[in-house]
Amino acid sequence: MALFKKKEKNNEDYYLASQWTLMGRKLVKHRLARISMFILGFLYISALFANFIAPYNLTAYDSKYMNLQPTKVHMFHEGNFEGPFVYGIDVERDAKTKQKIYVENDEVYKVQFFVKGSEYKLLGLFKTDRHLFGVEEGGKIFLFGADSMGRDLFSRMFLGSQISLTIPFVGASISFILGLLLGGISGYFGGMVDNVIQRVIEVLSSLPTIPLWMALSAAIPANISVVKVYLYITIILSFISWTGLARVVRGKFISLRNEDFVMAAKLAGVTDFKIILKHLVPGFLGYLIVNVTLEIPSMIIGETSMSFLGLGIRSPATSWGVLLEETKTITSIATYPWRLIPLFAVILTVLAFNFLGDGLRDAADPYK
């Protein structure tokens, strides 16, 4: 309808814009999606550089500072501006409860940037020992507090994000491939093949997801390498979620097959294979991406749940789920509430993916 066709400021721009360009433009206009993209970008980049950002590595612990509350960073010492620093910690016993309490003393430990610390491989490639920040010898900087073994929660959170953020991604990619392949075969061949694949999908979908994931992960052997555990977990996660995607692909396949432009291509003499490649696949690629993006939050929760129950990632590797394992009891949360911080990270990531997925979905159909 002439009245409702939008006129962009630069018409030619709009006319020459392909589907992807239009989709990208619409996505950027969606406010929540924009914010989510920034948040996710920040999270993934910091996961990439986690070893650099974290002042301590995975194995560092100090039993002297078990369950230390978050370290306060001060700027002024006795009225003078000293730059960021932390006080030393003395251990005392509370008279009545006999519980350990931590009190700041007078010793000043300056916060330094680009300090030398424990060695690691940046991006898995370069050996270095520089960290973003740290404190002078003798001081401890536990920005998010410490756990029951005196390990820095802040470091472990960032290091854990490497696993918590990448497993869902890898899992989603596997689902994407499986879904595309099996859904495509199902939709294209129809008949018996379609029947069999659809029944398999139905059986898998009817199983409750998280219990199935937990059952499968309980079967992972106890003493295998971290990498293998990681692999098993991603496979388990994508085991069921490909079904949802396959259905979407098949449905889109079947609906696009009946569009007039497909018949026009057939009449023009284009081969079936080329029709699939050129006309059908680009048609549902957008939907597939949206679906995959919306699958990721459930995988994050899946991995977190598995690790929370001790079934997923094992020590010394860590993920947010492992960190949350320590929050299982009320007393632990009541006495050491900072242990809940990884929870907010999970919530933030899940929300960000959800909003991004929403934005993608809204942007995916620029023609209708």
Place this chain on the structure above:
Amino acid sequence: MGDYILQVNHIHKRFTSKKVCVRAVTDVSFAAKKGETIGIVGESGCGKTTLGRCIVRGIEASEGSVLYTAKDGTEYDFLNIDKKTMKKVRKEIQMIFQDPYSSLDPRMTVLDIIEEPLKANYPNMPKAEMDAKAKDMAAKVGLNPSYLMRYPHAFSGGQRQRIGIARALVLEPQVIVCDEAVSALDVSIQAQVINLLKDLQKEMDLTYLFISHDLSVVEHISDKVGVMYLGKLVEFAETDKMFAKPMHPYTEALLSAVPVADPSKQMERIPLTGEIPNPANPPDGCYFHQRCRFCIDKCTTEAPDLEAMPDGRTVACHRAKELDLGGFSYDE
């Protein structure tokens, strides 16, 4: 075959599922001469779109043959040839679709859309030559060739229909099936596209099969018209003769129902009782007998075949020769 370019013989199309068999097209036969426009009209469920798609082999007919005389003079049965021959002959029979929005792949540029048939049939043609042909065709249908790098969403309904026409013509076919090609367009744009189709027909010596529900448009553009009811062809005649004096009761009722764009010339409508029967469960005998005011016993048991009449038309009615039906009297 004489000077007929297309002879459609006894086409049937049945859609079967486990319990139901829908007879979309039943025993349709007619012929077209080179350069003619054959109109096919009917209401919803009459099977005209299915017929069109069977003829171009967009879908496969259950039975029947389509004798087609190709450019090289050979006669082929288009519905029953092997894949290799079909690839060769298919270029000469093309289709224009109804919906300007779903008939163009929104993810391809207009240039790609028009060139796609060339790429599929002449894989060795150099790009420059393809571009030139595409631009040429675009200009012929009234599109500005400099707009070819745009995507379909940049064009209006009428322009998109022109793109569809360019795509159908780029292979230089002889026969084009227009499946409700102007139905989705505004009246003034319809006129533009109809004029375009007529011009192209003259220029490229095309034969059209014009499928439509709009009788005014069909009367304007067609040399001969076929009326379909519930999958069967009930009458096939020269346009002037049919509209002036129909010979099948359904044709008469159909013509009388069309509102004339002139308040002083409204026709007395022949009322049709009842509704169109379910194509999965058609009545016995003549499909139209339940609603026909001339129905006799024979009509309830025996289905009439298409019979040739003295003036050259074919009608499927037991009482065709004896009925005196009314049509439009032309302005003098």
Place this chain on the structure above:
Amino acid sequence: MKERETVIEVKDLKVNIKIDDGVLTAVRGVDFCIYKGETLGLVGESGCGKSLTSKAILGINTNNCTASGEIIFDTTAGGKKDLLKLNPRGKEIRDIRGKQISMIFQEPMVAFSPMYTIGSQINECTRLHITKDKGKSKELSLAMMKKVGIANAEKRYDQYPHEFSGGMLQRALIAMALVCNPKMLIADEPTTALDVTIQAQILELMQELQKEMGMAILFITHDLGTVAKMCERVAVMYLGKIVEVATADELYANPRHPYTKGLMGSVHKIGAKKTERLFSIEGTVPLALNLPPGCGFYERCHERIEGVCNVREPELTDIGGGKLEHQISCFACMNPSCEEKKEDPVHG
């Protein structure tokens, strides 16, 4: 012209739609009136604003539309009221909708909810406006269903929309619209989606009911044939304005506005002598955004006068001379001599 009672008078109606890139002046000042018991046709192609005009009467345009002007309707109890001044969510306009002014739409399939029976949906109208008594209400609904020609009304009353055919559904829609005996019916392309033979039945039904119940009908369509059959007077719309108003006989015999002439020439009259070419109006309808000054049809008009038509906008002016009803909005074609121009598509 004799004094006739008007049911509704629309004065200088403007509807603006807010979109991302600015404001679309979809309806740019429309004036018309409908007399008691008559059918006024509103003809135009897509994008001319006819649907927006009709929806503005009942205040059912979407939230991004703002309407201005006056719509004076002669209500049953309260005298003449300006409908645009009523709160679109308020009680007063709801009292008018369905009871004094009804509307039927193009797609009967989607006008009914698939979750409820047809009978209960028609009943909803009567229970809202006439009586809360279930029994009486059902009686009225059944009577109306019979009147619109739905055979086996008692059985059909309890059936769901998917059990009805297109033509039946449109009858049911008409029943729902007329069951409260409104003063005016707005029919927005009511037969466009129907087969030709069903269309004829529905149009005749509407004519019969109008004769019997005496309501005025605003008949919106793009089909010139339907207009010729149904309407006594016709208003032609283009790009948000009415460009010509006349009785149907007069309009078809002597169209004067270049757009009307173009439109008439674009359509082949069934049964008429065949012409080689249809007249086609050049170009396409422009977007109603940032329109240049002057007449909206200027770009596509064969008879435009440069310096006049692209500077000032023409107003609807009477050219019937008091004897005929005929108004056009045009500078170039005010005189009858304009018909003698060579390229007249209708008579040429």
